[in-house]
Amino acid sequence: MLLVVVASTSCSRCGARAVPDAGAGPDRAWLEGRPTPELGLVSRTGGTLTLRAAVEPTGFSRIDDRFAEGTMARYTTGTIYETLARVDPSKPDGALLPWLARSWALTDRSLTLELLHDVGFHDGSAFDAADVRATVAAVLEAKNPTVGLRAALGPISEVVVETPDRVVVRYSRGPSPFEVRALLGGVPAMPSEALAGPYDVAPIHQHPIGTGPFRFVRFTPGDRLILERVANHRAPALVDAIHVRFVKDDTIAAQLWEKGEFDLMTRIPPAHWRAIEHEPWAWKNYRRFRIDENAYAWIGWNLKRPVFADVRVRRALAMLYPAEVISKAVELGLERRTTCPFWIDSDSCDPEVRPIPFDPARAKALLDEAGWKDADGDGVREQGGVRLEFAFLMPTTSARLGKVLPLFQEQLKNAGVSMTMEPVDGAQLMSRMRAHDFDAAALSWSSPDALSDQWEIFHSSQAEGGKNYVQYAGADELLDRIRTASEPAERKRLERELHRRLFADQPYLFLTARPALDAVKNRVHGLTPSLAWYELAKGWVDP
């Protein structure tokens, strides 16, 4: 199917470029963005790895809200800081692998961590249990702007240093698996001396000091971040330096990329991804990766609005979403349909649940059944004096929604549902959603980790001040049980039930899983894409 798409797109650009000679073209794996195994290669040290980042950081800290960058932290602080445990690239939603913590044991209310010996910070000082305690204390300190991580860590009552290699974390109640995971995978090792002074203006936020295989050298705003290999690291990297170049504008980034300025090009826009399928320089010099991240786009219905009260209406609206047309025209066939709030390839998603297919006839029947009929012949259904109409909050900066929404609106209109678009600028969107001052809106959730705690998004307690913008209250008990399920198998079973429940209740119309579209130069090896991103320390350059 993809090859057919390619063959026909090539003619829409006829006359602009010479058609590439048949036989010399990209293969199937390249077109799909699948990584192919690299066998029999001998790695070498040396060289520089240059990669493109779209968003520029304002600080370098993995614990601070002010500099929280979500998935961006990977390429700014991902190689500088190390955490106690790390995600397994081959099984991202499985158990964590030991890193700075050799092992750990969780009893009823305490987590005992055995740390690695002989680990040093970039400033020369040694890493030990006191540093772990200092970092956790900095996160937990109420005055510090570390609320995001603090909330994720849960009810830690104290952190005890038993020996320089052993730390015991005590909780006031049994921690949920998400809270343990946040501690193990989310808290970096920061030197206690750096955190000793006043937190807000601590230099470590702008000049990070960690234990990772790369050290921070210099950050030039508007240009790049330079990282340098730590020579005497216990697991040293192969390249000498990493340059992270910040190029916000996709068009400029594309031009620079074509000139060969990036060894690793990230966040390729879908249209460009498709366009380079005709460019010989692309398939001859680069490998492409299309990775499904733990990110999905959704449309949310404000459940307190009368028009959305009936689940049949919400199902009908889902049936009126023209998924195939949108996939062709807007997503260019690059995004997978999802119904699951978890990572699309995880075990927590029930494979039996299929997306609601586009079916206007059934949608109309369902709306009739729910009592919404067009009695006055004006083209819009009503019931009890209320018209079936709603306003869709649309950020003015989103070109994508500007294309998706008219397509959706057309189908809704044909079925007697009136949807108007309400453009708002960036500063209004979130404040209105938080205040529940909307009818329908579209957003996407993403997480750098394969596991995500749905409690924050779907629990009714999170409607005020939390992320439950749609005010859903249909799975509270299930979400609580997931949090306390200590055994992974039990948790996965409950999560599948959550998936089915959300599908039945339709508080969200789940749309697609957002992929990451990257490309790597052929002479760069060792970078294997996974949900845990690339291990830059394993990358090496063939000169």
Add this chain to the structure above:
Amino acid sequence: MKLKLALAVLAGWLVLALLAEPIASELPIAVRLDGTTHLLPFWTRPAALHGQTQQSLANRAEWMIGTLVPYGPLQTLATTGVDRSDAPPYAPDGRHWLGTDEIGRDVFARLVHGSRMTLLIALGVVLLSSLLGTFLGALAGWQGGLVDAVISRALELASTFPTVFFLIVLVAALRGPSLLAVIFVLGTTRWPETARLMRAEVLRLRDRDFVVAARAMGASRWWIMRRHLVPNAIGPVLVSSTFAVGSAVLMESALSFLGLGVVPPAASWGELLQQAHRSLVTPGAWWLAVFPGLAIASVVLASQVVGAALEGIRRGASKG
């Protein structure tokens, strides 16, 4: 551009704006379906034809008189019956004479319907700015003194200060774009021209005999302004308004280009240019840039020519 051509262009767009539906609509001019004849269904909107398009009626109807362009401005590739495997925007071809936009909507249809939006906004802006300018200018001219000084100063500032910045701030303050917001915002930035002319006229006529006499008889200043001053000043105001049409069209398309103009999915020439800019490299949709730009340029130039001609007439008349 000659005057006749300019007037023809303006009249042409006016006609297109009024007759947008018979020219391009998803519903036909007339159709007989299931024993009932429907005339001009795009205006009457009969319930029997809800959700139907000319494409879907083609097989079912007994007979049908279609519109010139058988697509509506809101009809996307989902319902136009175009089944291509590549993604829009599609270049001009036999089905879409001026091509389509990013979601398959016919450009010709959107141009024609966009003219309605554009001219409506231009008219609203000109009306608002004329009213505001006439009022403030007359007030300044009549009162003199501090009032005049303040208004004159404001006038100067308003005409020199970069307006786009203020436009964006105003649109943001009005809770986002909407038709009324756009008209209001653009109208409040065009008043200095009219105000200046009005003020000059009032100053010129204020001390004439008939005005003095009217005041002596106890007439209120508003009555005098309405009866004597404003009718005399209509000439220059009309000239300025004609120029204002072109400028309003330019500003509206600039706002739409930024996404702050009309509310989607309404058709607007500026919005088409925004799409053109987005698809510059892939797929290089020149049809999205050329045609809307020609439309805008034609209206702006025509209004300038007509305005210049009116200016010439007025000058000739005042000399005599």
Add this chain to the structure above:
Amino acid sequence: MTRRLLLTRLGWLLPSFLVITAVTFAVAHLAPGDPLQLSEDSVTNQAVIEDARRQLELDRPLLHRYGIWLGRLVRFDLGASVTDRRPVLDKIGEALPRTVVVSGLALLLAVAASIALGTFLARRTDRLSGALSASLALASGVPSFWVAVLLLLVFATPRGVEWFPLQGLASSPEAGLFDRLWHLVLPVACLALPTTAMLARYVREGVAAALEQDFIVAARSRGLDERRLLLRHALPNALVPVITIVGLQLPHVFAGSVVIERVFGIQGMGLLAYESIGTRDYPVVMGVSVVMAAVTLGSMFLTDLAAVVADPRARLPGSDR
């Protein structure tokens, strides 16, 4: 224009400045939206948002905040951006030069081209000049951002010839002068076009009118060099409206054109204004408006001054308008 009148104008500067900034402040702050809630990545905890609001003094009453802002302004402290905590002066300091270079070059080019074109057209009435006049009339009516998009389509995309770059002002921060000049060609040409069209008309009228004057005709009949006549007598007359218009354009040179900057991807003042309004970055919005108010008022004053200097009739002391 007398000295007394000039002083009055000077006196109006400060109140005008205050009014502009106060109105901008009020409208910007009354606009709905929250700069602290920009993305779904940002922290959801209401307490954190409230805390940040307190820290940034965004919870005080409007008048109070205006007072604080004015107080800081007097010390040339424009505050720090709400979105990325960088000093506003830094952000303006980066954006302003980019805008000024592009618009300034465009203005210079426009003045030079219009003088050349205007004098050329004033003396000829053949078909070439007729065609040129018509093209100029056309050029004054086309929207500049349309020209910009068309230029890009033709000169910078694979569909046309790819002679010029598509976006930005430089290929990279270390780019040399030639690279930067190459990036400037299209934006400058685009911005210069409408101004050239407008100015050329004035120059042509001014020169044509001056050339018809009696003493010029007499001088020509006496055999004086045409070029000297032009330069010494005709041009200065035509330059007065040019100066006025250049003065009127100065604020736009500093403010930049949002649309053109958007089309060419130039991170200048226009784009800074647009983005900061969209994200309700009040300190930056106010910073930009201060710059624009200052330039507007300054240029208005300078234009008056220049008109006095250029017009010999106004030099007589005590003379009235």
